[in-house]
Amino acid sequence: MTSAAQADSGTTQLCSALPPAVDPYALSLNENPLPPLPAVRAALVDFIGAANRYPEFLPTRLRRLVAEHAGVSEENVALGPGASGLAMRVLQTAAAPGERIVLSKPTFEGYPAFAQMAGLTAVDVPLDGYGHLDLTAMARAARDARVVVLCRPHNPTGTLESVADVERLVADVPADTIVLLDEAYIEFVAPHQRIDVPRLIARFPNVIVLRTFSKAYGLAGLRIGYALAAPELAGLLWSMQLPFGISAGCTVAVAASYQAGAQLEQRIAHIVAERGYLRARLRASGVYTTDSHANFVYLPAMGRPWSEVFADSGLRVRNYPDGAVRITIGSRGSTQMVLSAIERTLNAPADAPRGQIPPAVHNRRGPQPVGPAATRWPAPDPG
Ligand SMILES: Cc1ncc(COP(=O)(O)O)c(C=O)c1O
Numbered sequence: 001m002t003s004a005a006q007a008d009s010g011t012t013q014l015c016s017a018l019p020p021a022v023d024p025y026a027l028s029l030n031e032n033p034l035p036p037l038p039a040v041r042a043a044l045v046d047f048i049g050a051a052n053r054y055p056e057f058l059p060t061r062l063r064r065l066v067a068e069h070a071g072v073s074e075e076n077v078a079l080g081p082g083a084s085g086l087a088m089r090v091l092q093t094a095a096a097p098g099e100r101i102v103l104s105k106p107t108f109e110g111y112p113a114f115a116q117m118a119g120l121t122a123v124d125v126p127l128d129g130y131g132h133l134d135l136t137a138m139a140r141a142a143r144d145a146r147v148v149v150l151c152r153p154h155n156p157t158g159t160l161e162s163v164a165d166v167e168r169l170v171a172d173v174p175a176d177t178i179v180l181l182d183e184a185y186i187e188f189v190a191p192h193q194r195i196d197v198p199r200l201i202a203r204f205p206n207v208i209v210l211r212t213f214s215k216a217y218g219l220a221g222l223r224i225g226y227a228l229a230a231p232e233l234a235g236l237l238w239s240m241q242l243p244f245g246i247s248a249g250c251t252v253a254v255a256a257s258y259q260a261g262a263q264l265e266q267r268i269a270h271i272v273a274e275r276g277y278l279r280a281r282l283r284a285s286g287v288y289t290t291d292s293h294a295n296f297v298y299l300p301a302m303g304r305p306w307s308e309v310f311a312d313s314g315l316r317v318r319n320y321p322d323g324a325v326r327i328t329i330g331s332r333g334s335t336q337m338v339l340s341a342i343e344r345t346l347n348a349p350a351d352a353p354r355g356q357i358p359p360a361v362h363n364r365r366g367p368q369p370v371g372p373a374a375t376r377w378p379a380p381d382p383g
Contacts, residue, residue, distance in 0.1 A: 024337065027328040028316045030155070030185075030296050032218030032271075036253070037263055040219070043256035047249040055248040058241050062251040066226050069258055070211075071198045076228050078237035079246055083184050083212040083225035084110050086237065090208055091118035091147065093240055094178055094233070100145035104133050106320060108155040108182070120147070131157040131290040131300065135169045142173040151182040153189060156318065156326040158292025163195050170204050178233070179207045185294035187216030187268050188275075193293070197228055205230035208237075213250075215295060216268050217257050224250045271295050275329045281339055285346065296328045313341040 019026070021035035036044070059079050067074045080086035087110065095101065097119030103111050105124040115122045123141045128134045133154060142148040150169070153160045170179050186194060197209050209228040214220035224246070227237055257264060278297055279289050289297045299306055301323035310317050310325065315337055318326040327338055 022331075024331050024334040025315050027330055027334055027338070028318045028326075029220070030215060030294070030326075030328045031220050032215065032267070032295070033328075033330040033334065034218055034267060036218060037257065037260045037267075039260045039263075040253050040256045043252040044249055047247075047252050050248075053248070054244050055246060055251070057243050058238075059246040059251065062224075062246060062254060063238075065251070065254055065258065070226075070228055072201070072228055075231040076198075076201060076234050078227045078229070078234050078241065080225050080227070080237075080241075081223040081245075082214055082220075083182065083210040084114070085223070086210055086225050086227045087111070087180065087182070088114050088117065089237055089240055090178065090180060090227070091115065091120060093236055095120055095146040099147075100141075102138050102141045102145045102148040104138065104149075104151075104154065106156055107149065108151055108184075111149055127154075127157065130159075131298070132159045133161055135161060135165050139169045139172040142169075142177050142179075145177055147178045147180055148173060149180045149182060151184070152195070153185045153293040155184070155294065156296070156320070156324070157290040157298045158185075158294040158296055159290055160189060160193060160293040163193070166195060167200070170200070170207055173206070175206055177206060179204070181207060181209045183209055184212045185215055186211060188272055188295050189293045201228055201230050205232060208233055213254060213257070216271075217254075217264065218267070219253055219257070222247070222250050222253055224254060271329050274332065274335060277332075278327075278329065278335050278338065281335075282342070285339075285342060287342060296326050298324065298326050300324050309345050310338075310341050313337060315341065 022033070024033075026033075035041075060074075062079055063074050063077050066079070067077045070077070078086065078089075080089055091101070091114055095118060099120055100123050101111075101115045101120040102123045102125060103115065105126050112122055123145060125134055125137045125141055133150060138148055138150070150161070150166065152166060166181070173179060181195070183197075201207050201209065207229065211226055211228070213222065213224040227234060229237070275292060275295065275297060279292070282289055282297070282299075287299065288302070289299055292298060301320070303323070305319065305323035306317075306325035307319040307323070315334070317328075320326070329335075
């Protein structure tokens with residue numbers, strides 16, 4: 001084979017190894033199950049035609065777009081390769097190796113890794129017995145920490161702390177402790193439950209809000225995230241903006257997404273409705289999920305690991321060492337496969353060895369009680 005032919009077959013192989021845009025089995029990364037909106041795809045095709053050209057030296061156009069959309073001024077915005085890239089930049093620029101970072105446990109798995117890469121000492125604060133952040137304990141731990149991270153909604157539980165509770169924590173922590181408020185899933189939260197971020201960062205110069213185009217916007221492959229903060233902190237992050245570091249493809253994709261806002265809202269509403277459907281069906285089967293406000297559901301550990309329930313389903317879900325599972329909301333087809341895998345376990349022969357079926361699964365008590373108790377974790381089953 002000539003080297004050109006070899007290269008060609010290599011490209012073909014690599015292209016065929018790209019993850020498909022539509023994959024009902026892909027439920028482990030909280031991606032958007034739908035391919036880019038037609039207008040976004042068209043903008044990206046336009047961009048590709050001029051891919052021989054560098055983007056802007058610094059991404060000022062994208063900064064302006066994001067600022068206008070977020071209702072802040074440009075000085076409040078920094079950009080990066082996903083919320084992950086910005087989180088890493090925050091830890092490297094605003095904290096020094098050896099300083100402490102307060103994390104809830106479990107949390108988005110990126111944070112412990114970023115903390116380690118930045119040489120920070122992680123102080124883990126377990127979620128409370130109901131899957132919520134223990135904000136009182138986090139505020140206490142933050143007294144001698146450089147950074148405290150709050151994910152709202154939280155990953156992996158999807159739970160949402162109240163606006164008042166978050167503001168109380170922010171007011172409680174020392175002025176030189178950075179509060180990293182991760183809003184990666186904020187578009188899935190009901191508008192009346194969102195924090196007024198322009199007001200928050202105007203009041204608290206130590207708050208950095210992180211957002212991403214990877215989730216609701218469905219652009220995970222482009223790697224675009226942004227930070228909102230008071231001018232001093234945002235300026236610090238912007239001063240570390242890599243020249244030519246953000247592709248013009250990102251800028252046009254964001255512009256097209258904002259312009260197609262109504263279509264995007266429909267997609268988000270669809271995912272939120274599917275989340276409600278899945279949770280209701282699980283509840284009807286006696287399976288408890290936390291009160292998720294994001295594009296996933298979380299099933300706490302309940303005896304037999306959930307990984308075993310999904311092992312033969314072909315579904316890729318996110319399993320946790322304690323036996324819990326996080327499942328991204330996908331299409332109705334994905335939902336049906338999740339429910340079928342659980343039903344198969346429910347219908348396992350009665351002589352199946354006891355203890356292999358999670359108590360929550362073989363306990364068909366019907367719907368969980370409605371009200372505050374329904375949004376809380378049940379006590380872990382000792383069996
Ligand atoms: C809470 C949270 N923050 C940040 C990220 C990373 O997002 P990005 O793709 O923008 O790096 C994720 C991804 O799963 C997440 O769950």
